[in-house]
Amino acid sequence: MELTKEAVASAVKSHSAVRGQGTLPNLLSFARALKALEVKVSLSQVLDTSRSVDLVDIADRADFRAVLRANLITQKEDFPVFDMLFDQFWREQSYERAEMDSLDIEGTPTESSAQEGGDEEGLEEAISEMLPEEDVPLDNLDEFTVPTYSPQELLNRKDFSEMGIEESRAIARAILLIATKIATQISRRKKLGRKGNVVDPRWTMRRNMKYGGEIIELVNRKRRIKKTRVVLLCDVSGSMDCYSRFLIQFMYGLQNELWGVETFVFSTSLSRITHLIRTKDIVNALEKISGSILGWSGGTNIGRSLHTFNRNFAPSVVTHRTVVVIISDGWDRGDVSLLEREMQDLKRRCKKIIWLNPLLASDNYEPLCKGMQAALPYLDLFLSVHNVNSLIALGRTLQKMVA
Amino acid sequence: MQGEVEVNPQQLTIEKVQDILRQEQYVCDRSLATVVYLSLTMGKPLLLEGEAGVGKTEIAKVLSKVLQAKLIRLQCYEGLDANTSLYEWNYPKQMLRIKLEEVEHGDKEAVETEIFTEEYLIKRPLLEAIQTDGAHPPVLLIDEIDRADMEFEAFLLEVLSDFQITIPEIGTISAKHRPYVFLTSNRTREIHDALKRRCLYHWIEYPSFEKEYEIITTKFPEVEANMARQICAFMQRVRQMNFYKRPGVAETLDWASALIALNRKGLDDKTVVETMGCVFKYREDLHHLREQVEGKQFNLEALLKSPEMAS
Numbered sequence: 001m002e003l004t005k006e007a008v009a010s011a012v013k014s015h016s017a018v019r020g021q022g023t024l025p026n027l028l029s030f031a032r033a034l035k036a037l038e039v040k041v042s043l044s045q046v047l048d049t050s051r052s053v054d055l056v057d058i059a060d061r062a063d064f065r066a067v068l069r070a071n072l073i074t075q076k077e078d079f080p081v082f083d084m085l086f087d088q089f090w091r092e093q094s095y096e097r098a099e100m101d102s103l104d105i106e107g108t109p110t111e112s113s114a115q116e117g118g119d120e121e122g123l124e125e126a127i128s129e130m131l132p133e134e135d136v137p138l139d140n141l142d143e144f145t146v147p148t149y150s151p152q153e154l155l156n157r158k159d160f161s162e163m164g165i166e167e168s169r170a171i172a173r174a175i176l177l178i179a180t181k182i183a184t185q186i187s188r189r190k191k192l193g194r195k196g197n198v199v200d201p202r203w204t205m206r207r208n209m210k211y212g213g214e215i216i217e218l219v220n221r222k223r224r225i226k227k228t229r230v231v232l233l234c235d236v237s238g239s240m241d242c243y244s245r246f247l248i249q250f251m252y253g254l255q256n257e258l259w260g261v262e263t264f265v266f267s268t269s270l271s272r273i274t275h276l277i278r279t280k281d282i283v284n285a286l287e288k289i290s291g292s293i294l295g296w297s298g299g300t301n302i303g304r305s306l307h308t309f310n311r312n313f314a315p316s317v318v319t320h321r322t323v324v325v326i327i328s329d330g331w332d333r334g335d336v337s338l339l340e341r342e343m344q345d346l347k348r349r350c351k352k353i354i355w356l357n358p359l360l361a362s363d364n365y366e367p368l369c370k371g372m373q374a375a376l377p378y379l380d381l382f383l384s385v386h387n388v389n390s391l392i393a394l395g396r397t398l399q400k401m402v403a
Numbered sequence: 404m405q406g407e408v409e410v411n412p413q414q415l416t417i418e419k420v421q422d423i424l425r426q427e428q429y430v431c432d433r434s435l436a437t438v439v440y441l442s443l444t445m446g447k448p449l450l451l452e453g454e455a456g457v458g459k460t461e462i463a464k465v466l467s468k469v470l471q472a473k474l475i476r477l478q479c480y481e482g483l484d485a486n487t488s489l490y491e492w493n494y495p496k497q498m499l500r501i502k503l504e505e506v507e508h509g510d511k512e513a514v515e516t517e518i519f520t521e522e523y524l525i526k527r528p529l530l531e532a533i534q535t536d537g538a539h540p541p542v543l544l545i546d547e548i549d550r551a552d553m554e555f556e557a558f559l560l561e562v563l564s565d566f567q568i569t570i571p572e573i574g575t576i577s578a579k580h581r582p583y584v585f586l587t588s589n590r591t592r593e594i595h596d597a598l599k600r601r602c603l604y605h606w607i608e609y610p611s612f613e614k615e616y617e618i619i620t621t622k623f624p625e626v627e628a629n630m631a632r633q634i635c636a637f638m639q640r641v642r643q644m645n646f647y648k649r650p651g652v653a654e655t656l657d658w659a660s661a662l663i664a665l666n667r668k669g670l671d672d673k674t675v676v677e678t679m680g681c682v683f684k685y686r687e688d689l690h691h692l693r694e695q696v697e698g699k700q701f702n703l704e705a706l707l708k709s710p711e712m713a714s
Contacts, residue, residue: 040596042600044600045600048445048447051445052441052444052445055440055441055444055445056417056437056440056441062433062434063417063433063437065434066433066434066437066438067437067441069434069604070437070438070441070449070603070604070605071441071603071604073604074450074596074599074600074602074604075593075599075604076452076606079606201494201495202494205494205498215498260592311645315648316589316590316591317591319591345647
């Protein structure tokens, strides 16, 4: 825990008002450290934490941890980050007065509530030193990656910045069009109709005002249009390389325009990237993805990726109302029987499976590779994606399906 | 048994929470007790997540019992709206009143104001929770919040942060007693941050071997110790295996009670296969288990012989 003397001095100075009751400032800097690790924390949560800390015996480390965790963390995925930071931050000696002060960083409570950035360099340095050298796991990625399979698995970081986002404007526009179409389709929620079986009293009264309140017409309520969810499973292995620019655009566009889209990428293993592309800042999102995906441009093991998906994600993400979209060329180096089993399992859970294959466009293409053949019987739709026109066609199909 | 000792939420400790829950046969570990304690003392809602059947709903039920509070339960479903969760005007009654006044040539303006009073209001769970009279604040259980639409969470925000409901025709109704609020979610979708921020959060894990053993022996004191250990070891093992639906504590208890009803003192291959319907509810899972046992990939015998080792 190395902080410059100046930082400590100024911390002491700016915190003189709250000194002697060191808990809150300490909690604030802890919350900030969490924030720096991309855990969402709000000021009101910190204040509640300090309230609850008074209610327990903080000398009991386990209780103290439980209190902090209950207040500051809002999803299970953040537990590992929290635990790591907790261990580093509240080390034994940090209960001692002197060390506690050194943790305090300049900045008043109000300042630290500012949502973005704002963190002083001193704090960031402190955090980076508190944590091990390796990349900090920002989420559940390391928890869900499975052992590698292919000899060709590459751990390279693909630089998306070379992609040139400008040139894919046309694709972006097409996606936007599709996505908004689907979005408006599902947002028509409640309909009034003559045929429904439930009388809507409010509308009945309103409709009958013209008869002076005498009930002449009955207004019925129809069932709402059910919302369909979309899960995207995207192949990012080496054989799909030339399409990856388009794929990223597609995943990004669809997820940002539609409610309830979950996005995963796979090659030899599977990663959830929904949270990484849930942002309007695409450049930043691309960096994040390329930085955290294991095996980008590596080999393919569709079967095992699907297995991971079915086991870890499908129970919570896929319902009978979900449309699963798999984007892959079907070149699989894994066990074909596993792939078939998992496709069967997936088929049972979801409403429709759509497979998008960029190779389908070439005239003489036939789904000969084993992986593709194994999957074919379980598909509801087998479509091509290779250019803007095929995207528009896809949009129409999805729209019909969702409606 | 319960109800002899008055439980004052303001004088609780973590240990006491654990104790009173145990009295009602709910075994919980210290971290869960801590969170419940905080929620009760601070009056902050508690969001519980976890796999199906680990006792998320149960804890609210048990607490309402020990606190001698009324349990108000709002089961969420898709399409749940303000009319079914907050309040609704009693239209038939209002219309009837209007008709009556028409016949009697009553005062038009008086009627207009009168039909929008509490008398003509149908209270739905959330309003009921806020308006409950009596010595003890109620326990409000909002079950499976993830099944409701995103829009529904917005209604909850006012209720959960300020404990008040605004009805345009009447005004704002504030809580007389702050209800103890518990929300559960199975994570079929993400809950909005705004709602999460207003809650304490806890993830209930599958129980450890020791905890599950304690749960069984607490619920069924008559159970043979050895069989209880066997059951736990078995459950611990199958949760690590690849099943379509992993069994929760609810299944463990079902199974235990079935075995007790069948007068079994211990488990053997045959019993396990016969009673597996309590644990697995899918044909594929049953099939999978049988395959594993027959193929010796799953060494049932060794597991049953020394359950402690297997855990």
